[in-house]
Amino acid sequence: MRLRACLLSAWLFAVDGFVVPASRSHHAVVVKAEQPANALNSESTLIYKRWDGGGSGSSANTSKQLLLYLPGIEGLAISAAASQFPALSDSFDVYSLMISSRDRSTFEDLIGECSSFLEGALAMRSMDKAVLVGESFGGVLALALAGRRPELIQQAFTINPATSFPDTAWPRLGRLLVRTPPPVYTLASLAVFMASIPDADQIMDVAGELLDPRRTTPLSQRPLRLARRVYGLFRQISEVAANLPQGTLDWRLQEWMVRGTALTIPLLSTIPVSVTVIAGTADRLLPSAAEAQRLSGIIPDCSVVELRGHGHAALFDTRASLYSIVNSKLTPSQLRSTEADVTSGNMKPGVSEFKLPDANTVALARRAVGVLRRGVSPVFFSTRADGTIVEGLGALPDVDPNRPILFVANHQYLAMDLSLIYDQLLEEKNILPRGLGHPAIFDGRAQPGPLGTFVRDVFSAFGAVPVSGKNLFKLLRQKEAVLLFPGGAREAYHLRGEENQLFWPDKSEAIRMAVSTNAIIVPFSAIGAAESFNVILDTRESLDSPLIGPTVQQVASDMPSVRGGDDLFVAPLAIPRLPRRQYFLFAPAIYTDDINKNDRERCDTLYIDVKQAIFQGIELLLRARESDFYDDPVRRLAYEALSGGKPAPTFPLYVANKLQRDIKQ
Known part of the structure; x- marks a missing residue:
């Protein structure tokens, strides 16, 4: 791939860009911004048109981030060119794909051509990734590129993407439209576009030239201004219709819209690129x-x-600023360079940059965990494939360098389980899982002052990254062992009376990512941490408190959210009491080899199965610890003090296995 990109970059024009070799019946060429749209001549049906902002420059600006705009089904950039590209050109080197009405590219052809353009243009800039902006059909193409060629794309922005096309009336109406007589087709297509594309505000803006509520135009001049605005709107819509003669529209409806959406929709759940969907709430063409x-x-x-x-x-x-939206989603380092995932200054760790901590760091961490272990005397159990529960983690699968492992669990109160899990996996299986933490941790705001920085550095040192679908997918694709708490902060900071409950999202996307990467899924359950604290005020009570509520609310509003406000990263006010023992039960490993990632129903069922396995594990542990004489912290701590630190015994294995059979029945 690098060789191909280098060869393409050798074809770069000294002024503007390069010609993509024509492996099919069409050509693609870069042109200057000041060249007219009819630069789509008989030799080129795909053009990458460069917009230089001021209109005077002509050379590609290789110091700026590359941004490629992908148009709608008409193949032009009419809606965004005048209103959006000038501002975007301040920060980006903006290119727009323009497609002639003669073009007969398939959807696969377009993916290939855009990929070739990006490879060559990025090679010239010594950058790895570009920003994609796709509108309507271009949004479908942008998502397909993000799924097929994610290594070329920093982020993708889609405006009213046409992924809903198959579920609308347009496939049927389009077939009827292209079969009308030519004179009728011209009038009908204009009528359809006029009725469905402009929104009420755009129409009223045109009408405002006549009404002129601010009285800025003399009455005698208003009809002329209105005529000019109506003509301008009509001319732009006419350009759309003119670039879509019947044969072209028929081709693009079938090859781009029908086939394109069919190829793109299965990719959506595995796209590793960050995507922003920009939707007009008054879209009459599509349910955007x-x-x-x-x-x-x-x-x-x-x-x-x-x-x-x-x-x-x-x-x-100009009611909406694409420039503002795009810049708000990209970090400063992403605007300057696309080489790294690390944001300098904030120490947000990337997925690929992690290096295993050295032996000294691990030893120091394990000594610190030893203090907690002596307090809670954790016990670990794992389950063989036949359902037999054994002590320790001997039933867990060994690390396979050719496939990832996804550990999925409920999150205990105040995340008191985290270090114990890491310590045991390292001790017994030599596994250091990569964790997914709340973004507040990596901003250094999880704890006040220097403590927040310390927590951030510890998480980063052991390979944790901010929780996101993209980071989870990257870790799994790198064949890592990954630790996931779907309940996240909602479970770690659960409210009074919510002990040992699961608060998982409805979406099964994490499981679909595991299936798509052929991961081994290991569900496990844990109890004990919640009973080690007396809750003075839970998170909700703190927010409602007239004394501290406003301060807590301010803290909460400053914290980033992962689940749309359902995961407030505000710790409850709780004081420790004599610690209860913590119990961990790992369920049998689930192998995903025979599951199709595109079978959403099967993946949803697997998600429910994983959740049920954890819920049943919690129930088993709660019932089994009733048979643990040393669950009482006074007895346990006294036993261990008198025995020189020897861990107190726990419930017999036959109790756990009997409960296992009872719960399964």
């Missing part, structure tokens, strides 16, 4: 607002920006 929410539930690392009152041509005017 609802589709944005649907996509956010499928794409692992996806956020939604709603443009209130905007229609399908959401970027047509």
